[in-house]
Amino acid sequence: MAAFDVVVLGGGTAGVHVATEVAGGGKTVALVEAGLIGGESAYLACLPSNSLLLSAGRGEPWEDAVARRAEVTGGLDDSAAAQRLNRAGVQVIRGTGRITAPDTVEVTRAQSAATTKLTGSDLVIATGSEPVAPPIEGLSDIPAWTTAQSLSSPDLPRRLIVLGGGPAGCELTQMYASFGSQVTLVEAEPRLLPGEPAFAGEILAVALRRAGADIRLGSRATKAERTADGLTLALEDGTRIDAARLLLASGRRPRLSGLGLDVLGLEVTPGMALPTTTRCEVAGTRGQRVRVWAAGDVTGTTHTHASHYQADVVAANILGRHREADYSAIPRCVFTTPSVFAVGTIPGGTEETTGAGDGNGPDADHGPGNGGKTRRMLRIARPPSAEAASAEAASAEAASAEAASAAEASPVAQGGAGPRLVTARARLGDTARGYLGQDDLGRLELYADAGTGVLAGAVAVGPDAASWMSEVTLAIRAKIPVAVLADVVHAFPTYGEALQTALRELAGTGDSPARADQQEKGTGTLSELDMETPEDDAIEQHQEVIADEAVASPRREVPFDVNEADAAEQERAVGFDDDDYR
Numbered sequence: 135m136a137a138f139d140v141v142v143l144g145g146g147t148a149g150v151h152v153a154t155e156v157a158g159g160g161k162t163v164a165l166v167e168a169g170l171i172g173g174e175s176a177y178l179a180c181l182p183s184n185s186l187l188l189s190a191g192r193g194e195p196w197e198d199a200v201a202r203r204a205e206v207t208g209g210l211d212d213s214a215a216a217q218r219l220n221r222a223g224v225q226v227i228r229g230t231g232r233i234t235a236p237d238t239v240e241v242t243r244a245q246s247a248a249t250t251k252l253t254g255s256d257l258v259i260a261t262g263s264e265p266v267a268p269p270i271e272g273l274s275d276i277p278a279w280t281t282a283q284s285l286s287s288p289d290l291p292r293r294l295i296v297l298g299g300g301p302a303g304c305e306l307t308q309m310y311a312s313f314g315s316q317v318t319l320v321e322a323e324p325r326l327l328p329g330e331p332a333f334a335g336e337i338l339a340v341a342l343r344r345a346g347a348d349i350r351l352g353s354r355a356t357k358a359e360r361t362a363d364g365l366t367l368a369l370e371d372g373t374r375i376d377a378a379r380l381l382l383a384s385g386r387r388p389r390l391s392g393l394g395l396d397v398l399g400l401e402v403t404p405g406m407a408l409p410t411t412t413r414c415e416v417a418g419t420r421g422q423r424v425r426v427w428a429a430g431d432v433t434g435t436t437h438t439h440a441s442h443y444q445a446d447v448v449a450a451n452i453l454g455r456h457r458e459a460d461y462s463a464i465p466r467c468v469f470t471t472p473s474v475f476a477v478g479t480i481p482g483g484t485e486e487t488t489g490a491g492d493g494n495g496p497d498a499d500h501g502p503g504n505g506g507k508t509r510r511m512l513r514i515a516r517p518p519s520a521e522a523a524s525a526e527a528a529s530a531e532a533a534s535a536e537a538a539s540a541a542e543a544s545p546v547a548q549g550g551a552g553p554r555l556v557t558a559r560a561r562l563g564d565t566a567r568g569y570l571g572q573d574d575l576g577r578l579e580l581y582a583d584a585g586t587g588v589l590a591g592a593v594a595v596g597p598d599a600a601s602w603m604s605e606v607t608l609a610i611r612a613k614i615p616v617a618v619l620a621d622v623v624h625a626f627p628t629y630g631e632a633l634q635t636a637l638r639e640l641a642g643t644g645d646s647p648a649r650a651d652q653q654e655k656g657t658g659t660l661s662e663l664d665m666e667t668p669e670d671d672a673i674e675q676h677q678e679v680i681a682d683e684a685v686a687s688p689r690r691e692v693p694f695d696v697n698e699a700d701a702a703e704q705e706r707a708v709g710f711d712d713d714d715y716r
């Protein structure tokens with residue numbers, strides 16, 4: 135029996151970060167890892183996937199791309215990561231851990247089947263997530279890959295079926311199609327990325343089809359059979375698709391089975407995520423002789439950065455620095471071309487589950503999250519809206535046209551439970567950068583909370599969207615008023631200009647959240663928004679100007695105190711005209 139202050143179960147992104155931080159804070163730490171130190175992200179998910187996508191974008195041949203992937207993932211050799219942990223003062227124990235008493239983890243060693251017992255006063259569960267096999271007859275008899283298997287294989291299948299149209303399914307479809315595989319993506323839902331607003335999945339479907347992939351939406355796979363060349367997959371409508379391989383990207387679930395959680399008084403069913411408090415303490419474990427924490431996919435989060443963030447929160451709390459996680463602005467990304475970036479709340483998507491999802495939805499593959507101050511199961515269950523359903527019926531090209539016309543629409547207030555969201559849209563094609571890049575697909579939507587005058591969420595589709603949308607993440611997290619955001623100057627020519635268009639649209643209509651806020655409260659709202667900065671006075675003055683103008687002019691496009699004659703002159707002086715680049 136070896137005694138530590140902290141025992142960390144699982145050495146992926148979350149576990150490694152907690153262990154390193156608390157060791158740095160003076161705690162004795164043991165980290166138990168059954169597989170690769172560093173977990174999925176570094177070896178079998180984010181890094182290899184993004185490496186291959188980038189190689190595809192550079193037009194490299196498959197063999198070169200595989201060589202680059204091997205370089206990026208260190209040839210699946212985790213000894214450097216283990217050494218880093220040792221140097222940080224963490225004792226690494228290789229093997230499979232199981233909780234046998236509230237303060238005890240028994241580790242079955244990887245090589246020898248010998249067992250070791252570890253005790254600690256803090257236990258961190260960071261065992262990640264695992265793929266879930268969909269209910270398809272004959273699945274176990276055919277050549278199938280999990281995402282991890284595909285991302286570590288040197289094979290490029292001539293014909294591939296990707297099952298699942300979530301983020302991983304879309305990325306891998308584009309990647310294999312770019313390298314020349316004949317890819318068919320099969321998705322049971324009527325659109326790709328079902329957890330995000332319809333336009334994102336519709337644009338992505340156009341992009342994937344342009345890359346040569348066959349996209350079958352609203353198609354449920356029922357039966358698989360082995361053939362001489364690989365397999366045949368039967369769909370519910372009777373269609374049969376032949377391929378050399380099937381890639382399963384149809385869902386993941388928190389990896390909790392066999393951990394001995396019942397010893398802690400926790401009842402978990404397959405697919406359920408560990409319920410945690412905002413401090414990332416596992417709910418229902420108070421009063422044990424150990425404090426139990428959780429971080430990463432095991433809590434229902436689905437991104438590396440979310441795992442890292444929770445690990446930060448856990449480490450701070452273990453070290454006695456009270457810290458609560460704020461899930462209002464956790465980015466959700468799909469690294470296709472164009473990429474998809476989403477953050478915060480989306481219209482109709484504010485429902486929270488209790489962590490009892492079946493793990494089969496595409497959202498389970500590093501899919502959508504949702505803000506929530508007291509609960510933080512990041513999965514969301516969202517029935518398609520009537521608007522989305524009709525959009526789904528449209529063809530992919532028509533969807534693009536629909537997106538274009540919607541871009542001209544005024545902000546729209548969304549009904550339903552939760553905050554009243556006001557939406558503004560912009561097309562990347564209307565910016566100089568979009569014109570230069572011949573971007574006919576890119577688009578963004580911003581969602582502002584009409585009650586508070588701050589952004590609640592955003593979704594963008596476009597080249598490298600995560601980079602130029604990151605200011606929205608900050609704006610949501612810091613609750614910066616829309617009126618202030620709309621006055622931010624964006625560099626020319628960048629996609630920031632599309633952001634600027636949408637922000638000004640939000641700030642400048644009769645339904646402006648900024649204005650709704652002013653009218654409700656009668657004064658500036660900065661103190662209520664926790665924005666006590668040295669700039670408060672200036673911002674407040676600015677908002678008063680907007681409020682005054684709102685009375686005189688119920689609908690203005692640019693609600694700022696600019697002298698329009700001066701502005702027009704300045705535009706002429708630099709010889710800049712919208713028509714120059716349309």
Ligand SMILES: Cc1cc2nc3c(=O)[nH]c(=O)nc-3n(C[C@H](O)[C@H](O)[C@H](O)COP(=O)(O)OP(=O)(O)OC[C@H]3O[C@@H](n4cnc5c(N)ncnc54)[C@H](O)[C@@H]3O)c2cc1C
Pocket residue numbers: 143144145146147148149166167168169170171172173174175176178179180181183184229230231232260261262263281282302389393429430431432435436437438439440441467469499500
């Ligand atoms: C194909 C794919 C692509 C992705 N791309 C991205 C991306 O681009 N960006 C992004 O942010 N996210 C991405 N993700 C999600 C990201 O990989 C995960 O969110 C992240 O790896 C979760 O980290 P974690 O620490 O919770 O779990 P993991 O990294 O899975 O670590 C958990 C560790 O626990 C170990 N373990 C489990 N049970 C035991 C046990 N009983 N005893 C000992 N050890 C145990 C496992 O071996 C594992 O190493 C992707 C996911 C997939 C599937």
